Structure formats: structure tokens, C-alpha cells
Amino acid sequence: MLKAMDPRWREVSWEQALKAASPAVADVLEKALAGRDLDFDDGLAVCGATGDDLLAVVKTADELRRRAVGDRVTYVVNRNLNFTNVCIVGCAFCGFSRGPNSPDAYFHSTESLLAKCVEGVERGATEVCIQGGLPRTLDGGYYADLLRAIKSRLPDLHLHAFSPMEITYGVEKTGMNLREYLLTLKEAGLGSIPGTAAEILDDDVRRSLSPHKLNVRQWIDVIRSAHELGIPSTSTMMYGHSENPEHWVRHLLLLRRIQMDTHGFTEFVPLGFIHSQTRLYRTGRARAGSSFREDLIVHALARLLLNGHIKNIQVSWVKLGFEGALACLEAGANDFGGTLMEESISKSAGANFGESVLPGEIRALIRTIGRTPAERTTTYKIRQVFEQADANDFLPLERMAAPTEKSIPLEQVGY
16 A cells, blocks of 8 residues: 655645644754754654644654755665575564475575676666575575675675674674674675664564564674674664554664764664564564554654764665655655665565666656655765656656555644
């Protein structure tokens, strides 16, 4: 189901919205606009916003986005490589993993992965994002060997690879210490790591999601160690399952503390829970994903809490859909993510917004909200700004539709 923002929201300035907000929320937003760090109570006040307060939160986050990064919306041309779906961890929120004897289990050969990389580069990719399941029989040297194989064939391709969970598994399999293992991966060609496997950085929630997955301390150790070794990472948060707004705020404040120490996060990516094909939802332990209001709040909250620390907030079009992604780009986000070319993890959990988008489609979508598209590298260096549309820019109309009941009419916020 698509989610869209009422286009009349654009007609209200952030100043007008702020004047109509309640005193409590207006005080928090003015604090953020003044460049001061928000605290836990401030974050909770934002999470509770409805009506005029919600509009003020969205418009203020969008203004902070404009001040931080301007009116460009960036994207990267990349390809996903999900090299295996065989996994022993058993996350209740995952619809992707399979047992080794499952009829649809796979483990792609290195040659087939190389062919996908070459094809990606031929289609303009500057990055491959490599993640997969954790097979019981995985060889300890596999991750480094795969990086070396790709780098030997495509030395200029950026390798964004292996979540903190995979890195922890590599440490276990090799017997190396964490720093030694990360250096091995870096020497093999690792350029950056995805800050996934974060879910919610609260051990009580994590135990309900996946009791066999790494804990908060382990996730932090991998991220901090990578940053200290000059390996940047993204940061993420999965929302819309069994967590509550207090968890969102604590999670974001933790990321902010890490960033203040390491400066190693390139962006923050909110990841809405895709529920329909997951055990977590089918057994009644999670809600049916996020509401549109929650999508707006989480993206705006990220801009407000991370302001001055992590300047890039990315939307996940795979999880939000194109309309939802565009709405969140007007609620504080500034990056559209990647072209992906293929995507297995969200699709297996029940996402139905596609697994590939062309660069020209991204640019055309960005222009619908009056912003300027720009292609970037993994680490946010601008490769090209597209001031004017050309023949390659076209909307993916077959994947877009009119707003549904998940949009929020302007009348509900008092204008």
C-alpha cells in the first residue's frame, strides 16, 4: 500500500507551522533550530506529535535539512549482492533466511557474483553492497576472499560489505581478534560497512527479535572499531514492530554519541519493518509495520536529534514505496538511497515496491517535490548534479498510484 503526503502541506511554511504548534513542541523545535542538541525528553515530545504539532515537526525537520545540505537529493548507483540465504541465526523478523536443505536455498558462486558486479559496473554502478545469511559451514576466509576476487577484477568499485553480525561471525570463524579481522577485510578491499543488524539498540527488544544475534555491546564494538580503523559505516534503525517511541529516541541518542566520538557514520537510514512474511508478525509479537504518521515522525526525529552530527538521512524506497519515500524527503530526509538492481531481503519479508529503480526514474521522482537530483559516491562525494531533466528522466508510473487512506489530509492538522 502506498503512503503519500497531502501536497497542500507544501503551501505551509515552517514559520507558519511553528506558530500553530503547542508551546511544549514549539520550544523543542526552536531549540533544534537554534542548533542545540535535543535530549531524551525533547525527543519524546516530538514522538507524540499529532495535528498542528505533527505539521510543525515535519516542516521544522525539512528546514533543518535545507540548512544542513540544501535542496539537493542525492542517490547512488549501486548493486546489491545477497550471496546466500542460508542462515543459522533464526531472526523472527526475517523472511529471507533458509535452512541448508531448503529447496530454495542458494549460495552463489564467486564467479556468478563477479559477473553480477561486472554487469552492475556496465550499468553505471560505483558500489556493490554485499550481505548474506550466516551458513553453519561458512569458511572463515570467505569474506576476505570474496572482496579480493572482486577488487582484482574491478579495482575502482567501492565494496560496501558485511554487517556487524557478519563481521562478528567472521571473527568467530577465524579466531582473529576484532581489529585484526577488520584490518584483514580492509586490506582485501573493504571500503565501508552497512550499519545494519542494529534493529533496535536495546537488548530486551533484541532478545524478542532474535535471541541468537549479536547484542548491543557487540554491535557498538564493531562499529567503533571500524571507524577507528578508517572504515566508515552507515547507521540504521528498524521500526514498526514491537518497539515504542522511547526506543527510537534512545537508539538515535546512542548513534549520536558514537558519531560525536568517531565521526564515522556517513548517514542514518530508518528501516520500516516489513511484516507479512515474518514469524514475528504471524505469532502476534509485532504490529503490522509502521503507520504513515510513524514514518514521518521517525524521519523527522532523526533530523532533529542528529542535527549537526549526522547530516545525511536516507529513505528506504524499497520499504516505503516511492510515494512514502518522497513524503519522508519532505520530512527531513535528503538521500534517496540506491538503485539496488536486485533486492532479496525486504522482498522475502513481504515488500512489494520492487527491487530495482533506474537512475533516471530516481531523478524524475526527486523533481516532483521541487528538489535537484545529484548522483553521489558511497561516502557522499558528489559525482554529478542534474540541474535540468533530460530524455533519461521518466517517472515509474506503473509503480505509483494516487494517495490512499494512509496519507494524512491537511484538514487533520488544522489548516
